[in-house]
Amino acid sequence: GQQVMQIPQYQHVQEGxxxxxxxxxxxxxSNIQWYKQRPGGHPVFLIQLVKxxxxxxxxxxxxxFGEAKKNSSLHITATQTTDVGTYFCAGPxxxxxxxxxxxxxxxxxxxxx
Amino acid sequence: NAGxxxxxxxxxxxxxxxxxxxxxxxxxxxxxxWYRQDPGMGLRLIHxxxxxxxxxxxxxxxxxxxxxxTTEDFPLRLLSAxxxxxxxxxxxxSGGGIYNEQFFGPGTRLTVL
Numbered sequence: 001g002q003q004v005m006q007i008p009q010y011q012h013v014q015e016g017x018x019x020x021x022x023x024x025x026x027x028x029x030s031n032i033q034w035y036k037q038r039p040g041g042h043p044v045f046l047i048q049l050v051k052x053x054x055x056x057x058x059x060x061x062x063x064x065f066g067e068a069k070k071n072s073s074l075h076i077t078a079t080q081t082t083d084v085g086t087y088f089c090a091g092p093x094x095x096x097x098x099x100x101x102x103x104x105x106x107x108x109x110x111x112x113x
Numbered sequence: 114n115a116g117x118x119x120x121x122x123x124x125x126x127x128x129x130x131x132x133x134x135x136x137x138x139x140x141x142x143x144x145x146x147w148y149r150q151d152p153g154m155g156l157r158l159i160h161x162x163x164x165x166x167x168x169x170x171x172x173x174x175x176x177x178x179x180x181x182x183t184t185e186d187f188p189l190r191l192l193s194a195x196x197x198x199x200x201x202x203x204x205x206x207s208g209g210g211i212y213n214e215q216f217f218g219p220g221t222r223l224t225v226l
Contacts, residue, residue, distance in 0.1 A: 001172070009153070033214070042203055042217040043156065088155060090215075100146070100171070101215065103156040 002027050004091055006104035014112055019076040021107035023089035030092055032065055032072045033101065038085045046074075079111050114139050117218035119204050125224045126194040134189040134221050136204030144207045145187040146171070146215070147179065149200040156203065162187055194225045 003026040031050045035043040049065035056063045062075045086108045090101040120135045146161040158171030160179040178190040205215040
């Protein structure tokens, strides 16, 4: 079945440092979504990328969808303590349509002062 | 709008007991899903529904039943609880279409002794 892997699994940074998490799918994706989950909370949608090579920015966050639509990345510039949490990518499954998502394993970000 | 609501927030069961996790949404979304989250394994899809009266299995359906009698409600039933079902359970809904952002409920933390 479809697999979506993320690296790294954990990342500790000093506040102000940059952070990047990478997402790789075993199959071509029609689109990819990114979610953030704060400790003790539930996943919250951040963004969806649809086009090959697409790049989108949200303030300090930059999201990229690979040319082959099998990988994606999330880059945070100058991390802040509010960025703490686990970041998940998710892609549509092979069946069930775009609403049946396969989630990546997640990258847990810790930011130290 | 309340969004996606889940009850209970916490539950402790003994092995062999049955129970139902409740999920409701007030956004008139057609798509609803149940996920379980275990440490280091991201979110895994249990069952999903593309509309009232229609359900299908996800990645890890064994030991769980679902039904979708109305658009609003999507309960998850544990038939005979096992310690392996100790997890955090999230319900999610989405409106479908090209941009299919998933809205998650707050989760139910289940412990099976």
